[in-house]
Each structure stands twice: as C-alpha cells, then as structure tokens.
Amino acid sequence: MAGRLSDRVAIVTGASRGIGAGIAKRFAAEGAKVALVARTVEEGGSHLAGSLNAVAAWIRGQGGECVCIAADLSSEEDRERIVPATIEAFGGVDILVNNAAWGRWQPAHQQRPRDLRLAWEINVVTPLHLAQRCLDSMKARGGGWVVNLSSATSNLPHPAPYDFSERYIGYNLAMGPSVYASTKAALERLSAGLAVELAPHGIAVNTLAPVEAVASEGALEAGVIDDIAHFEPVEAMAEAALALSTRPATELSGRIVLSLELLRELGQHSVSTLDGSATLPDYRF
Secondary structure, rough: OOOOOOEEEEEEEEOOHHHHHHHHHHHHHHEEEEEEEEEEOOOOOOOOOOOOOHHHHHHHHOOEEEEEEEEOOOOOOHHHHHHHHHHHHOOOEEEEEEEOOOOOOHHHHHOHHHHHHHHHHHHHHHHHHHHHHHHHHHHHHOOEEEEEEHHHHHHHOOOOOOOOOOHHHHHHHHHHHHHHHHHHHHHHHHHHHHHHHHHHHHHEEEEOOOOOOOOOHHHHOOOOOOOOOEEEEEEHHHHHHHOOOOOOOOOOOOEEEHHHHHHHHHHOOOOOOOOOOOOOOOOOO
16 A cells, blocks of 8 residues: 555554544555554454454555554553554554543533543543653654644633523533543643654644544444534544644644644645545535
8 A cells, every 4th residue: 555654654542443443544545554552452342333453454455554552541551562562563653643532521520530530641641651652763763743632622611601502501511521621621732832842853743623523433422412414524534634644843733723624724625535535525614
C-alpha cells in the first residue's frame, strides 16, 4: 500500500472501534505501518462491538501492515510497553494519535474520586506519557506528529441567567460532561504548550475534535447523540487526522481544530471511504 504515509509508523490508541479504528484504517490505506492499541483484542472481549483483531484483519486484507498491542491505558506499566513494542515491530515511531478517552457522564458534584482520577489518568496523563516515550524515536527520525483527540464539550457554557429549555443547557447540566470536558480543556492547553516546546525538533502537536458527535459505538451506548440526523461521519475525523499527520510542524502545529472546519480551511470538501470511493457529507458549514 503506497500513499502519503509510506514509510511512516503510527500508534493509534483506542483503535478497536469508532474513531480510532477509522483513523487506523485510513492511515494504513495511505501506507502507514500501524500499531493498534486498546484493551479489546478479540471480538466479544467487550460488550461493545469491535476489536483490535477485526481492525487488523481489515488492514492486512488490504495489504497493509499492523501490530496489535493490548494495553489498559490507565496502567503506567501497560503504557510503558507500547512504544518499545512498536519500535520492535517497525523500527521507530513517526505519528502518535491519542484517541482513547474515558469519562463518566454524570454531574460533576456526583462524581466519585476514583472516577475523577481515572478520567484524568486516561485523558491527560496518558497522552503526555505516550508522547514522552515517542520523543527519542521521533527526534532520531527527523520529526514527528502528535494528534490528541479532544471534544467540543471543552467549550464553556454561558453564565447565568440560564434558560433550562435550551438544548445545550440540558446537555451540559443533565447529562454531565463537566469532568470529561475539563480533561479535554486541559489536554488542549497541554498540547499547545508541547507544540512550542517540540517545535525545534520538527514535531507537530495538535488537538482535533469533531464538529458534531460521531456515532461511535461508545457514544451511542452512552446516549450522548440525541439526534441521529446530526452526527459526523468517522471518515471526516480520519481525514482531518491524516491532514494533521502529514503537514510539517512549521505549517500546522499548536492548533486546536475542529475536523470539518480544518478540512474546509485546507480546501478539502470530500473524504475517502474505506472502499476507496469518495463521498461528500453534509458538512453543515
């Protein structure tokens, strides 16, 4: 498989389903060797559909190369294995996509301390830890790319007075993304700082979020998509992640971007589906 990522090695976390699987497949279609990271290796290993083996089978069926790395990203010991395993398989690392995330969807004042710690460990500590472990290889290879997946929930709700009939007020207060959103806001600030720190080494760091909810298995189960007519295709996120992993750090780094807005900015108004055809979703610009 030849393409824009030929001779590149990418690590994608949360690659067993949803956005992570979509990004992994898109990168492989462009020639990348992909390290697929998640807890669910075998189909049936989770109550949600999807597994690393299923994604790997698709990639290999298309002539691509990949390796499956089972890891619990809340475990520092597990995280320490990911980059060495990737380098052992493929010789180095060029791209890190921190897609995996966790959050309990309930009001902040009801969250248990253990859930707070888990959300911050997976959503903030893990992306930084993995980036740190990738740096030596990226520097040795002349540069690299870090794409941290964020969320539009990081946007602040407006202050009082509140109109509780408004849809977004109900979403923010009743469904409770405040803790999850706070981790994503922290990740955005962290990423912007890392971009400055790593610029001398030619390493780009950006955060990417969907414009609208993506109908992934996890989002559908959590009930965070209340209007199925208004959701973003996984392919749009994958295409935006590809754009952030191919532009030089001098051109595109330190950005907090929304997928569809980035594609429009770059003059791209179509996305590639997994069967190689092109589609033009309603970007709702």
